[in-house]
Amino acid sequence: MYRIVRKESLRPTVNLYEIEAPLIAKKAQPGQFIILRVDENGERIPITINNHDPEKGTVTIIVQTVGATTEKLSHLNAGDCLQDFVGPLGKATETEGKKKVCVVGGGVGCAIAYPVLKKFHDDGAEVHAVIGFKSRDLVILEDDFRSSSDVLKICTDDGSYGRKGLVTEALKELIEEGNQYDEVFAIGPMIMMKFVSKTTEPYGIPTTVSMSPIMIDGTGMCGGCRLSVGGEMKFACVDGPDFDGHKVDWDLAVKRNQMYQEFEMHKHEETCNLFKKEAE
Amino acid sequence: MANMSLTKNPMLAQDPNVRNRNFEEVALGYTEEQALDEAQRCLHCKNKPCMAGCPVMVHIPEFIAETAKGNFEEAYQIISHTSALPAVCGRVCPQESQCEMYCVRGKKGESVAIGRLERFVADWHNAHSTVAPEKPASNGHKVAVVGSGPSGLTCAGDLARKGYEVTVFEALHLAGGVLVYGIPEFRLPKSIVQKEVDGLKALGVTIATDTVVGRTLSIDELMEEYGFEAVFVGSGAGLPMFMDIPGINYRGVYSANEFLTRINLMKAYLPDSDTPIQHPKKVAVVGGGNVAMDAARCAKRLGAEVYVVYRRGMEELPARKEEVEHAEEEGIVFKTLHNPVAILADENDDVCRLRCIRMELGEPDASGRRRPVEIPDSEFELDVDSVIMALGTSPNPLIKSTTKGLEINKKGGIVVNEDGLTSRENVYAGGDAVTGAATVILAMGAGKTAAKAIDEAISRK
Ligand SMILES: Cc1cc2nc3c(=O)[nH]c(=O)nc-3n(C[C@H](O)[C@H](O)[C@H](O)COP(=O)(O)OP(=O)(O)OC[C@H]3O[C@@H](n4cnc5c(N)ncnc54)[C@H](O)[C@@H]3O)c2cc1C
Ligand SMILES: Cc1cc2nc3c(=O)[nH]c(=O)nc-3n(C[C@H](O)[C@H](O)[C@H](O)COP(=O)(O)OP(=O)(O)OC[C@H]3O[C@@H](n4cnc5c(N)ncnc54)[C@H](O)[C@@H]3O)c2cc1C
Ligand code: SF4
Ligand code: SF4
Ligand code: FES
Numbered sequence: 001m002y003r004i005v006r007k008e009s010l011r012p013t014v015n016l017y018e019i020e021a022p023l024i025a026k027k028a029q030p031g032q033f034i035i036l037r038v039d040e041n042g043e044r045i046p047i048t049i050n051n052h053d054p055e056k057g058t059v060t061i062i063v064q065t066v067g068a069t070t071e072k073l074s075h076l077n078a079g080d081c082l083q084d085f086v087g088p089l090g091k092a093t094e095t096e097g098k099k100k101v102c103v104v105g106g107g108v109g110c111a112i113a114y115p116v117l118k119k120f121h122d123d124g125a126e127v128h129a130v131i132g133f134k135s136r137d138l139v140i141l142e143d144d145f146r147s148s149s150d151v152l153k154i155c156t157d158d159g160s161y162g163r164k165g166l167v168t169e170a171l172k173e174l175i176e177e178g179n180q181y182d183e184v185f186a187i188g189p190m191i192m193m194k195f196v197s198k199t200t201e202p203y204g205i206p207t208t209v210s211m212s213p214i215m216i217d218g219t220g221m222c223g224g225c226r227l228s229v230g231g232e233m234k235f236a237c238v239d240g241p242d243f244d245g246h247k248v249d250w251d252l253a254v255k256r257n258q259m260y261q262e263f264e265m266h267k268h269e270e271t272c273n274l275f276k277k278e279a280e
Numbered sequence: 281m282a283n284m285s286l287t288k289n290p291m292l293a294q295d296p297n298v299r300n301r302n303f304e305e306v307a308l309g310y311t312e313e314q315a316l317d318e319a320q321r322c323l324h325c326k327n328k329p330c331m332a333g334c335p336v337m338v339h340i341p342e343f344i345a346e347t348a349k350g351n352f353e354e355a356y357q358i359i360s361h362t363s364a365l366p367a368v369c370g371r372v373c374p375q376e377s378q379c380e381m382y383c384v385r386g387k388k389g390e391s392v393a394i395g396r397l398e399r400f401v402a403d404w405h406n407a408h409s410t411v412a413p414e415k416p417a418s419n420g421h422k423v424a425v426v427g428s429g430p431s432g433l434t435c436a437g438d439l440a441r442k443g444y445e446v447t448v449f450e451a452l453h454l455a456g457g458v459l460v461y462g463i464p465e466f467r468l469p470k471s472i473v474q475k476e477v478d479g480l481k482a483l484g485v486t487i488a489t490d491t492v493v494g495r496t497l498s499i500d501e502l503m504e505e506y507g508f509e510a511v512f513v514g515s516g517a518g519l520p521m522f523m524d525i526p527g528i529n530y531r532g533v534y535s536a537n538e539f540l541t542r543i544n545l546m547k548a549y550l551p552d553s554d555t556p557i558q559h560p561k562k563v564a565v566v567g568g569g570n571v572a573m574d575a576a577r578c579a580k581r582l583g584a585e586v587y588v589v590y591r592r593g594m595e596e597l598p599a600r601k602e603e604v605e606h607a608e609e610e611g612i613v614f615k616t617l618h619n620p621v622a623i624l625a626d627e628n629d630d631v632c633r634l635r636c637i638r639m640e641l642g643e644p645d646a647s648g649r650r651r652p653v654e655i656p657d658s659e660f661e662l663d664v665d666s667v668i669m670a671l672g673t674s675p676n677p678l679i680k681s682t683t684k685g686l687e688i689n690k691k692g693g694i695v696v697n698e699d700g701l702t703s704r705e706n707v708y709a710g711g712d713a714v715t716g717a718a719t720v721i722l723a724m725g726a727g728k729t730a731a732k733a734i735d736e737a738i739s740r741k
Contacts, residue, residue, distance in 0.1 A: 023496050037453060041547070043554040044453075068554055084453045086490040216546070216555075219451050219492060220676050221461075221518035222538035228529055233522060238678065252529055255629040259531045263556035 001081035002036075005058055010140045013065040014108055015074055016050070022057030024049075024087045030115040031093030031210065031242060034059065035218045037084040038072045045069050046215045046237070048112040049088060059087075062111030062140070068267035075275055089218045090241050093208070095119045098182045102128040102174060103149070104167050104196050106188020107138065112210055113187040114141050114148075120185075121148040128179065129153070130170045132192070136161035167192065168199045181205050186245060190254045197245030207245035211236045213257060227253055283320035286389030291396050296609040300580050303465045303549060306606055307371075310400040312350075319348035321392045325384055330394060333382035335725045336362045340379060340394055347397055356405035359398060364434040364724055367406060367472045370399025372463060372570075373721050374600045406475060415484045419443035421738050424508040426493045426679065429457020430720045431711025432514035433480060434727030435734075440483040442735055447508075448485060451492040454545060457516055458712075459720070461545040462537070464574050466581070467603070470544075494682035499707060509741075510706045510734045513694060514727060517673040517712035523566065527623030528669075532558060532631035536567070536575040536670035543578050560584045560666035564634045566620055567670030568592065571717075573603040575668045576612050586612045587662060591619040591639050591652040617641075617652065621659065623667055633661045675713050683707070691716055700730030708734060 006018035024034060033048045051060035065074045076082070093116045101120050105113030110131050121127045129149040133139050135158045146152055153170045154162030163170060171184070184207045186196040193209040200207045213225045213236050220238035227234050230247035234240065292308040293299070299306050310318065322344040330340045339358050346355035359366045373379075375395035383391035421444050425432045428450040436446045454460050456473040481487065491497060493515070502508045520535035522528050539557075542548040546555035563579040565572050568590035576586045588607070590597060593616050597604055608614070617639045624633040638658035641650035675692045687695040687703035693716055694709040696702050702709050710726025712718055 023491070027496065041550075041552050041554060043546070043556075084490050086451070086453070086492060086496070088495055089492070216538060216541055217452060219518070220678065221520070222541050223520045223522065223535040224538040226522075226529060233528070249529075252629065256529065256531055259558070260556040267554060267556075 001083065002085040003081050004076060004078050007076070007078050010062065011138055013074075014062060014111075014138075014140055015065075016060060016062045017073075018058045018060045019082065019085060020057060021059045021085050021087075024059050024085070025052045025057050026054045028052040028059060028088040029092035030095065030119045032088035032090050033218075033241065034061065034085055034087030035089060035215065036073075036082050036086075038069060038076070039083050042072070042083060043069045044084070044216055044218070046089070046212070046218060048210075050111050050115060059085075062108065064108035067264045068271040071268060071271045071275070086218070089237060091239070093119070093185075093210075093242055095123050095125075098123075098125045100126040100128075100179070100181055102130065102171065102179070102181045102184045104171055104184060104186040104188070104192075105129070105131040106167060106186075106192040107133060108140070109188030109192070109210075110141055110145070113185070114144055116185060116187070117145065118148045126150050128174060128181075130155065130167045130174070132156070132167035132170075132188070133161070134158070166195070168195045171196060172199055175200070175203055175205070183208060186210075190250065190257060193245060194248075194250040194254070197248070197250070201246050208242050209245040209248065210241045211243055211248065211253065212241065213253060214259065282323055283317060285321065288321075288390045288393040288396070289314045289318040291393075293606070296606075296611070299466065300577070300610040301583075303581055305469050306466050307602075309403055310396055315347060315397060315400040316350060318393050318397055319344050321385060322348070323384060329382040329384060330379045330392075333379040335378065335721045336728065338362050338379070338398070343401065344392065344394070344397060347401060352401055352404040353409065355401045356409075359401060363721075364437050364728070365430060365476055365720070366398055367402035368430070368459060368468060368476070369721050369724070370395050370397075370402055371468050371472075372600075374719060376601050378721070406472075413479055413482050415482065416441060416443045418445055418484070421445065422447070422506075422508045423734060423738075424449060424502045424506075424511045425514060426499070426511065427451075427457060427514040427516055427711075427713070428455035428477070428487065429514055429516050429711060429723060430459065431516075431713075431723035431727040432457070432512065433476060434724040435512045435514060435710070435731045436485045437480050437483065438728055438731035439734060440480065440485045444735075446485045448480075448487045449491040449493050449497065450487065450489045452545065453489050455487050455489060457514075461541045462571065462574065464540065464544055464578055466577070467574065492678070494678040499679070499683045499704075503706065509738055510708065512700075512727070512730050512734065513679055513702070513707065513709040513713055514711045514723070515676060515679055515713045517675045517717045519674045519676050519692075520669070521671045521673060522669055523620060523671060525620060525622050527625060527631070530623055530625040530629050530631050532560065532625075532666040533623060534666065534668045536565070536571045536668055537673065539575050539668050540571075540578065549578075549582065557582065558666060560664075562662075562664040563587070563666045563668060564589050564615075564620070564662055564664045565668045565670055566590075567672070568597040568599060568616075569670065569672070570599045570603060571672075572670035573599045573607050575670050577607055577610060579666070579668065580610055580612060584666070587615050587664070588612060589615045589618050589620060589634070589636060589662075591617065592649070593617055593641060596649060615662070619652070619654065620667070624661070631665055631667055632663070634664050634667055635659055635661050673712075673717050675716065679713075698729075699733035700726060701733060706737070
């Protein structure tokens with residue numbers, strides 16, 4: 001069992017958890033993830049490592065409540081335990097040797113983008129960041145981003161904070177202004193990563209995306225997380241999660257991720273009802 | 281006087297049309313009367329031909345002799361002398377190509393039902409034995425085992441009985457390897473595997489789940505920082521193979537590993553599991569081994585019409601004979617001498633058809649089996665909404681890529697000598713990680729061999 005030592009609510013549907021997992025805390029690198037199970041009948045879900053403290057032996061994750069499992073998780077508090085917590089999985093993000101980069105984060109993807117951005121910054125790169133949210137009340141980690149980037153653009157879909165519009169527009173402007181990036185790094189919803197890749201392609205800017213397909217074991221055993229990248233089959237849990245955004249078959253990846261939509265919606269409703277009943 | 285009946289005592293089984301809708305065990309095992317009767321069929325041959333067919337050399341005539349006398353516990357002790365998991369092997373060994381193939385009774389009529397007797401004896405022991413295994417005194421030496429499949433569990437058990445402090449590191453959240461994530465409940469109840477694992481814990485073995493060796497910890501760290509004097513790698517052959525045909529990534533195309541893991545490990549067939557599974561209406565399972573049979577029979581139990589698509593003939597199916605028979609009884613349709621050429625999908629990328637070509641058997645190939653060749657212009661399409669690929673697996677490259685100096689062969693298997701020793705000092709390996717996908721009993725045998733070698737090497741120090 002893995003104890004939650006701290007829980008912080010960042011937004012109504014976004015929570016940060018600091019979890020006791022000394023072995024993982026010792027090994028974790030930016031870009032890697034863990035797989036957790038909340039309880040005995042729980043699903044295995046992958047979550048990116050947001051931060052880790054080898055001395056304290058803890059790992060921090062930031063989780064958005066979207067379905068049954070993340071809903072259950074959101075009802076746990078400091079002192080409670082998770083059934084399973086395994087990692088660090090996947091390959092670490094390659095940050096070395098880049099002089100100037102732009103990190104693009106979308107929604108809770110910013111939680112994943114931040115450790116990567118910080119590593120670029122600590123390795124001495126000039127770092128620009130474009131982060132996007134649906135609206136003002138969903139903005140997370142603004143201070144963290146501000147302190148580790150040289151240029152920060154915040155966008156909201158409804159214009160309630162920062163500039164109104166999509167991250168791709170802000171990114172395009174930065175490029176058009178003459179910023180020469182060695183790499184653009186995008187993390188967020190698949191659809192956002194797809195359009196970031198489409199935006200940078202005409203300029204020939206190498207673009208890395210952090211893919212989040214459906215996973216089960218996370219060890220390369222089931223093939224459920226497979227993607228088509230440059231016409232080749234790749235398993236995101238072991239070959240990724242980072243891939244060349246210009247080579248990913250996006251339409252396939254987006255559709256594969258929606259495979260269990262109906263089941264998930266149903267399960268989420270069931271779980272919510274359960275918690276409502278308990279509260280009554 | 282021996283029982284000279286030409287046929288085995290049949291084993292009771294759930295009715296095919298009932299069992300193909302539940303996940304409870306199919307074969308119900310022998311009653312005491314049946315076991316006594318069947319044991320009488322053994323002629324106690326002096327040269328023990330049957331034993332030569334068993335990879336771990338179970339003392340077959342001896343255990344059957346005790347069974348015939350009704351001394352079931354004694355019979356169990358004889359089996360467990362050489363086999364660590366009798367309740368498992370009695371159920372899943374391909375007996376017809378191992379022990380039973382060499383039985384003299386098989387020359388005229390059917391062989392003695394060695395596997396069924398082994399199962400009976402092991403189940404009897406589990407139901408009646410009250411002696412809890414005692415934890416032996418520690419000899420102060422620490423050994424690490426990577427992977428909790430049959431090879432790892434066997435190696436751990438043998439060493440623990442000698443007083444070693446053994447820790448088994450398992451990547452998944454549950455111990456048992458393929459026995460828990462692959463082979464379905466209706467063929468091998470998970471409570472049996474759990475019992476074996478609990479037995480090991482009682483012997484003092486520590487099982488560390490949620491630990492991926494090569495990620496959470498490396499083999500070098502285990503030896504250098506954690507003081508393990510030897511490591512046994514039994515990480516299995518978990519990397520699924522896919523066919524290189526169009527449409528392989530459409531929704532509804534699974535590897536057998538994914539399909540079976542969702543069902544067995546994650547219990548997706550039960551309503552209270554949070555893990556989803558598609559409930560397909562028509563399924564094509566591609567392949568002909570045990571894995572294909574398990575996937576097909578699981579799909580059937582989820583309510584689908586199921587085809588098994590295999591490129592050779594019925595005779596060549598590599599699955600255990602009993603599984604093929606059970607599958608046929610349950611209403612699974614065999615499309616042998618067929619090979620898939622493309623998977624077709626609708627506008628949502630959901631699978632809707634499998635295009636196949638008919639095959640015929642040509643000249644024997646290097647393996648001595650007749651090679652299937654395509655019949656020109658014989659393509660046709662099967663209406664299916666799911667395709668499950670059960671084409672085999674190869675060893676996962678994670679351990680190799682994170683362990684310096686570990687020699688690997690062309691197929692990704694770890695290279696070992698006859699003692700199970702790898703190219704790295706104090707690192708041993710066995711089971712599917714060495715051989716590629718094989719059998720439970722071979723994996724157990726390899727775990728045993730390595731345990732013996734590890735004990736000798738450490739004692740010599
Ligand atoms: C490598 C990786 C890193 C991730 N990092 C984070 C993170 O740091 N923070 C965060 O909030 N989310 C992250 N996710 C997404 C997170 O795994 C899903 O939100 C979670 O699995 C949803 O579970 P649920 O039961 O609550 O929702 P569900 O109702 O099951 O699903 C809601 C959505 O999540 C997707 N999803 C469902 N199951 C899985 C699964 N097993 N693997 C991947 N996606 C799934 C579905 O396609 C659907 O779009 C990451 C995903 C991957 C693959
Ligand atoms: C569906 C199916 C049906 C089968 N049916 C039969 C049958 O009827 N009869 C028969 O004899 N054989 C059968 N087999 C084959 C048999 O199960 C295998 O040959 C046997 O399980 C191999 O044992 P093993 O110990 O080598 O590895 P596995 O059983 O594969 O166990 C390996 C374990 O190691 C773990 N692991 C892997 N990498 C790591 C790592 N880096 N760190 C930590 N842990 C790790 C895995 O999670 C797994 O639990 C079947 C196989 C399958 C898949
Ligand atoms: S272990 Fe397997 S091969 Fe050996 S006797 Fe038992 S059933 Fe036969
Ligand atoms: S070969 Fe058959 S009859 Fe002879 S000892 Fe073995 S099991 Fe008995
Ligand atoms: S999650 Fe199973 S292979 Fe990647």
